Amino acid sequence: MTMQLAISPALRELSPASWAEVSEEDGFGLGLALHFDQDCEIYGEGEEALSFYKVVSGVVRTCKFLSDGRRQIDAFHVAGDVFGIETGSEHSLSAEAVSDCKVVAYRLPAVKAVPPQLVTELLRNLSRAQSHAVLLCRRSAVEKVASFLLDWSRQPASGSTIALAMTRQDIGDYLGLTIETVSRTLSQLERDGVIELPTVRQIRIRDIEALTELNG
Amino acid sequence: MTMQLAISPALRELSPASWAEVSEEDGFGLGLALHFDQDCEIYGEGEEALSFYKVVSGVVRTCKFLSDGRRQIDAFHVAGDVFGIETGSEHSLSAEAVSDCKVVAYRLPAVKAVPPQLVTELLRNLSRAQSHAVLLCRRSAVEKVASFLLDWSRQPASGSTIALAMTRQDIGDYLGLTIETVSRTLSQLERDGVIELPTVRQIRIRDIEALTELNG
DNA sequence: CGTATTCTTGATAACACTCAACTTTCGTGG
DNA sequence: CCACGAAAGTTGAGTGTTATCAAGAATACG
Numbered sequence: 001m002t003m004q005l006a007i008s009p010a011l012r013e014l015s016p017a018s019w020a021e022v023s024e025e026d027g028f029g030l031g032l033a034l035h036f037d038q039d040c041e042i043y044g045e046g047e048e049a050l051s052f053y054k055v056v057s058g059v060v061r062t063c064k065f066l067s068d069g070r071r072q073i074d075a076f077h078v079a080g081d082v083f084g085i086e087t088g089s090e091h092s093l094s095a096e097a098v099s100d101c102k103v104v105a106y107r108l109p110a111v112k113a114v115p116p117q118l119v120t121e122l123l124r125n126l127s128r129a130q131s132h133a134v135l136l137c138r139r140s141a142v143e144k145v146a147s148f149l150l151d152w153s154r155q156p157a158s159g160s161t162i163a164l165a166m167t168r169q170d171i172g173d174y175l176g177l178t179i180e181t182v183s184r185t186l187s188q189l190e191r192d193g194v195i196e197l198p199t200v201r202q203i204r205i206r207d208i209e210a211l212t213e214l215n216g
Numbered sequence: 217m218t219m220q221l222a223i224s225p226a227l228r229e230l231s232p233a234s235w236a237e238v239s240e241e242d243g244f245g246l247g248l249a250l251h252f253d254q255d256c257e258i259y260g261e262g263e264e265a266l267s268f269y270k271v272v273s274g275v276v277r278t279c280k281f282l283s284d285g286r287r288q289i290d291a292f293h294v295a296g297d298v299f300g301i302e303t304g305s306e307h308s309l310s311a312e313a314v315s316d317c318k319v320v321a322y323r324l325p326a327v328k329a330v331p332p333q334l335v336t337e338l339l340r341n342l343s344r345a346q347s348h349a350v351l352l353c354r355r356s357a358v359e360k361v362a363s364f365l366l367d368w369s370r371q372p373a374s375g376s377t378i379a380l381a382m383t384r385q386d387i388g389d390y391l392g393l394t395i396e397t398v399s400r401t402l403s404q405l406e407r408d409g410v411i412e413l414p415t416v417r418q419i420r421i422r423d424i425e426a427l428t429e430l431n432g
Numbered sequence: 433c434g435t436a437t438t439c440t441t442g443a444t445a446a447c448a449c450t451c452a453a454c455t456t457t458c459g460t461g462g
Numbered sequence: 463c464c465a466c467g468a469a470a471g472t473t474g475a476g477t478g479t480t481a482t483c484a485a486g487a488a489t490a491c492g
Binding site: 177178180181199200 | 481482488
Binding site for chain 1: 441
């Protein structure tokens with residue numbers, strides 16, 4: 001079996017990713033299993049879009065960098081999520097590994113031959129982007145943080161304790177807040193008995209109703 | 217030729233929309249030409265999604281209503297834009313006529329049979345939603361308004377004068393600002409000589425570079 | 433164990449929201 | 463066509479939330 005897949009620029013150059021062929025079949029054809037270390041770039045904004053990706057394990061962020069250095073995180077992707085499906089021939093976002101993670105890369109099909117499963121994923125991403133826009137319009141920081149926590153609490157295997165893969169900076173860039181405001185808001189929620197912060201990267205939800213209330 | 221198309225709830229009931237069959241062929245199959253008066257609902261959030269739509273003339277807004285009464289405008293759609301393609305069986309947004317407008321309704325295809333052209337439109341909407349999220353993350357009001365104006369100045373047939381179809385409230389709900397802030401920001405831009413406001417609904421761009429600068 | 437990074441907390445200031453009054457525009461009917 | 467009332471838009475004053483700047487605490491890592 002020859003290597004038919006397009007290799008992303010990140011892989012062509014000296015890269016922290018290791019790879020191995022796989023013949024996984026979930027409707028997307030042959031996939032290439034990849035591993036990325038924490039904070040590695042999977043692809044960059046403006047790069048030629050040859051592949052799209054599915055997360056196997058870990059967390060991936062897709063984001064944009066503004067001219068003044070600010071970073072806007074578009075979405076966090078977890079196991080099962082598809083990312084990197086783009087409009088034109090270029091990636092309109094960058095993708096980076098929030099934690100060490102495994103992803104599978106698939107050759108981007110011609111628009112004419114988009115499999116139904118991929119259309120479903122496309123619709124899911126559209127829906128998520130719209131929800132994110134609603135989230136960003138929420139004026140208060142507490143509303144944003146509450147919404148973020150509820151989103152992550154729905155993650156399977158989290159129970160009432162959320163294991164955050166990302167930093168406060170990541171959360172801030174996702175919610176359109178500064179790290180200070182994120183930190184302050186979390187502290188305030190803890191003081192109010194809504195959450196507990198056993199460690200920096202663990203959040204235990206104590207009063208999900210209060211959180212839901214804040215979410216609206 | 218029998219009427220095969222699903223009729224939206226808005227049409228089944230007493231509605232301000234008039235309709236006529238058409239056999240337009242742009243890859244979406246048979247379409248139903250509709251007219252909506254200003255401020256009429258085309259479909260509501262939560263309604264069964266039977267059709268998707270393409271704008272022929274006028275402007276359509278897709279939006280969500282939050283529990284506290286706030287309204288979040290997801291996007292403005294102009295001639296050629298497709299809207300109403302949804303994830304599940306329900307519309308996740310409402311669609312309303314910003315101005316009197318003509319749209320064509322198409323039967324929503326099964327996910328298995330999404331035509332290539334529709335996939336393209338889907339990707340375009342995804343890209344727009346992501347750009348909108350970036351816009352909302354911009355902290356300052358001037359940046360948001362500048363970005364909004366530049367978007368609309370790209371509309372064909374606008375020249376340097378933008379004919380706004382929407383109210384200040386619409387703009388505010390799109391940018392995540394109050395009407396007062398939108399109004400004040402526009403006034404300030406006029407004082408700075410960046411734009412001119414011949415009438416309330418007309419904006420003439422005098423210094424597009426300054427605007428681009430503000431946009432980043 | 434020491435250093436670098438990340439996170440928290442505090443003080444201050446800026447920006448946008450709120451409330452309120454006023455002006456302009458629009459639509460309707462006399 | 464004008465007059466009126468309603469709706470939309472503008473402007474002002476005051477307040478509140480969040481960003482900014484700065485310092486200190488906790489955590490991670492070699």
